[in-house]
Amino acid sequence: MSEAMKLNRTAEMMHQIYGGQASEAEHADLLCDVLPVAAGALPFQTILPSLTSWLSSPKASLADACPNAGKPVIGAYSWSRSMELQQTLSILIAICAIIYFTWFRGPSMPSVVTETLDNEYDYIVVGAGSAGAVIASRLSEDVGSRILLLEAGGDYTTNASYHVPIQFFDLQKTSADWEYYTVPQKYSHQGMVEERSYWPRGRLLGGSSIFNSMQYTRGSRHDYDEWADMGCNGWSYEDVLPYFLKSEDMLIDDLKSSKYHNTGGYIGVSTGGVTPIADVYLKAGQEMGYKLNDYNGEIHQGWSPMQLTIRNGVRSSTSLEFLGRAKGRPNLHVGIHSLVTKIAFENKRATGVYAIRNGRKYFFKANKEVIVSAGAVNSPQLLMLSGIGPREHLEDLNIKVEADLPVGENLQDHMLIHMFSPITEDIGITRNKIDNWVTDLRYKMFGTGIKSIAGLDATSFFCTYDTKQKDCAADIQFMMYSGYMDENYLCFKDDVANAYLAPKPNLPGFSTVISLLDPRSVGTIRLKSDDPFEYPLIDPKYFSDNRDVDTYIKGIRLWEKYLATPAMKKIGATVNKMKLPFCKQHKFQSDDYWVCVVRHLAYTVYHPAGTCKMGRVDDPTSVVDPQLRVKGIKGLRVADASIMPNVISGNINAPVIMIGEKAADLIRGKVTVDHLKRKL
Numbered sequence: 001m002s003e004a005m006k007l008n009r010t011a012e013m014m015h016q017i018y019g020g021q022a023s024e025a026e027h028a029d030l031l032c033d034v035l036p037v038a039a040g041a042l043p044f045q046t047i048l049p050s051l052t053s054w055l056s057s058p059k060a061s062l063a064d065a066c067p068n069a070g071k072p073v074i075g076a077y078s079w080s081r082s083m084e085l086q087q088t089l090s091i092l093i094a095i096c097a098i099i100y101f102t103w104f105r106g107p108s109m110p111s112v113v114t115e116t117l118d119n120e121y122d123y124i125v126v127g128a129g130s131a132g133a134v135i136a137s138r139l140s141e142d143v144g145s146r147i148l149l150l151e152a153g154g155d156y157t158t159n160a161s162y163h164v165p166i167q168f169f170d171l172q173k174t175s176a177d178w179e180y181y182t183v184p185q186k187y188s189h190q191g192m193v194e195e196r197s198y199w200p201r202g203r204l205l206g207g208s209s210i211f212n213s214m215q216y217t218r219g220s221r222h223d224y225d226e227w228a229d230m231g232c233n234g235w236s237y238e239d240v241l242p243y244f245l246k247s248e249d250m251l252i253d254d255l256k257s258s259k260y261h262n263t264g265g266y267i268g269v270s271t272g273g274v275t276p277i278a279d280v281y282l283k284a285g286q287e288m289g290y291k292l293n294d295y296n297g298e299i300h301q302g303w304s305p306m307q308l309t310i311r312n313g314v315r316s317s318t319s320l321e322f323l324g325r326a327k328g329r330p331n332l333h334v335g336i337h338s339l340v341t342k343i344a345f346e347n348k349r350a351t352g353v354y355a356i357r358n359g360r361k362y363f364f365k366a367n368k369e370v371i372v373s374a375g376a377v378n379s380p381q382l383l384m385l386s387g388i389g390p391r392e393h394l395e396d397l398n399i400k401v402e403a404d405l406p407v408g409e410n411l412q413d414h415m416l417i418h419m420f421s422p423i424t425e426d427i428g429i430t431r432n433k434i435d436n437w438v439t440d441l442r443y444k445m446f447g448t449g450i451k452s453i454a455g456l457d458a459t460s461f462f463c464t465y466d467t468k469q470k471d472c473a474a475d476i477q478f479m480m481y482s483g484y485m486d487e488n489y490l491c492f493k494d495d496v497a498n499a500y501l502a503p504k505p506n507l508p509g510f511s512t513v514i515s516l517l518d519p520r521s522v523g524t525i526r527l528k529s530d531d532p533f534e535y536p537l538i539d540p541k542y543f544s545d546n547r548d549v550d551t552y553i554k555g556i557r558l559w560e561k562y563l564a565t566p567a568m569k570k571i572g573a574t575v576n577k578m579k580l581p582f583c584k585q586h587k588f589q590s591d592d593y594w595v596c597v598v599r600h601l602a603y604t605v606y607h608p609a610g611t612c613k614m615g616r617v618d619d620p621t622s623v624v625d626p627q628l629r630v631k632g633i634k635g636l637r638v639a640d641a642s643i644m645p646n647v648i649s650g651n652i653n654a655p656v657i658m659i660g661e662k663a664a665d666l667i668r669g670k671v672t673v674d675h676l677k678r679k680l
């Protein structure tokens, strides 16, 4: 049948149907005949009204109505009610897709990249991460200063996943990840391939603030008072709190008026809590005898909903919030794909930096200062490549020594272990709920739902050394993730992965992430060679100090207690009797069993710090003074996670942002937080 004949016949039949000239039986027969023709020749909407009336007829079953259905009446077409439903669904999906593409504009992501850079600036900031982006943005508030921010990685506007909270794991092992590995570990990581720890680090504008799981924690007041006691004048809790407040835009109503919080800063802080299991975590915490509190407030120890750097369902990264706001300032240039390879010196003064940018070598002159904010791995690497580091190590690599300082020492990191608990109620997050077009559509249109959260719904801090002491710096943290975490990317050995990893991410369950906050094991970062493209040797020496293992076991005992609470029992949570072949020689839940488990399965929480330690000028273990100036060198500062004398007792992104805020004031010789001090 030709197309013209098809159309004629279809039109004729439709006329009969619409014109009411057919009996009910004929009506159905006609439809059986006409639909395949119409499907080929007419837009579906044209026949929809007649279809609907036919479907609503009580006699209209497929067998009754279309006795020839399935036979090759016209071509090979057989139609059915389910086909019709599929078609209706297709229309709905098409409508949703149109809405999706026409209405959704996505969060505004202004690109801040500068194509053509000048040769000379006042300040050069190396690294656009949690600290560097803040420093560059703040320095550029002074219109008289000219700032160059150089970032080894790319733009933050190029991939939507950078901003979608639940997708933080998807960023690992991509081109935006430095993808470091530690050297083989002697006392830990026995379940990982080659006993190495995989260390993701953000390599793009925003650095690791785009890679992290967005937990907003500051640590305890005691952490900073301890820094001050170690000789870091100006870094006590009272000194640093205003700088935390400066960057904060608290979006949680209950906390807005707290003196420990602020509104109007750049980093949005909100809470997760979309999943109903969040309430169970908190109830169980209370049943353990802990109070619900604001862990960023007066008391560190206790249980709380998680505070997260998320604004309206979008990750509040330092690139988006700090650089995005500085867009258009003519005095700030941002160069991407620009790896700084060396700092230049004249008479012990930093005069600029060499960088490889798009395959070409450049020199950028700094008239006032170079600020190194390349993170706890790359800042010590760059200093050592430039001749600032332990003399012996540099001389071994034929690097001319500018300053003999303990760069790369004092590497401290938190560790974590995931404890998976299956539950009987489907009240958390499953993979299906994330990878779902409804979830996607909801997120794209309204910025809500599972994609708008990190999945980390509650947290708790414990002082295992003294649970009665209410005001203390915690040494164990629980982070409650409301599903099974997918850890396939972690390089577990095959037998370990088979036994340990949650095999069914679509079954209801949650993960308690137990984190060690007060590590006594201390490691190093060393150069492998004088080649800036060669990754440094990272050796955290995890668990080389047995006190860390002992604290871990105390944390695990708290977790067992937690799972034994009525609230947890109600949802069927139990200590998961993982059949771990490598620990089967030990009695399940004995101390030896848990020691074996943590030595196999615990790994980094991604909080390396301390490798360019801040301290008194006369402290032989310090690299920078309390003004963050590299000792013995003029015009050079370090400002990022590497300057922490001791890693704080919590997740460290907010403290690094605070370091960025304070560094900007130190560089400018200004105090911009007086109004916030008065609030306290």
Ligand SMILES: Cc1cc2nc3c(=O)[nH]c(=O)nc-3n(C[C@H](O)[C@H](O)[C@H](O)COP(=O)(O)OP(=O)(O)OC[C@H]3O[C@@H](n4cnc5c(N)ncnc54)[C@H](O)[C@@H]3O)c2cc1C
Pocket (backbone or CB within 6 Å): 126, 127, 128, 129, 130, 131, 132, 150, 151, 152, 153, 200, 201, 202, 203, 204, 205, 206, 207, 208, 209, 211, 212, 213, 214, 215, 216, 217, 338, 339, 340, 341, 373, 374, 375, 376, 378, 379, 382, 605, 606, 607, 608, 640, 641, 642, 650, 651, 652, 653, 654, 656
């Ligand atoms: C997977 C993951 C999850 C985390 N989760 C949390 C969390 O939930 N909460 C929390 O508080 N903290 C978390 N953290 C830790 C936190 O994000 C980091 O500690 C913090 O971002 C470090 O900031 P930084 O400025 O020191 O370094 P970074 O943010 O890593 O910035 C360093 C920047 O310098 C650039 N750079 C390096 N070398 C050079 C060079 N030679 N030339 C030019 N540019 C260079 C890098 O590409 C990078 O952009 C997490 C980290 C990771 C990786």
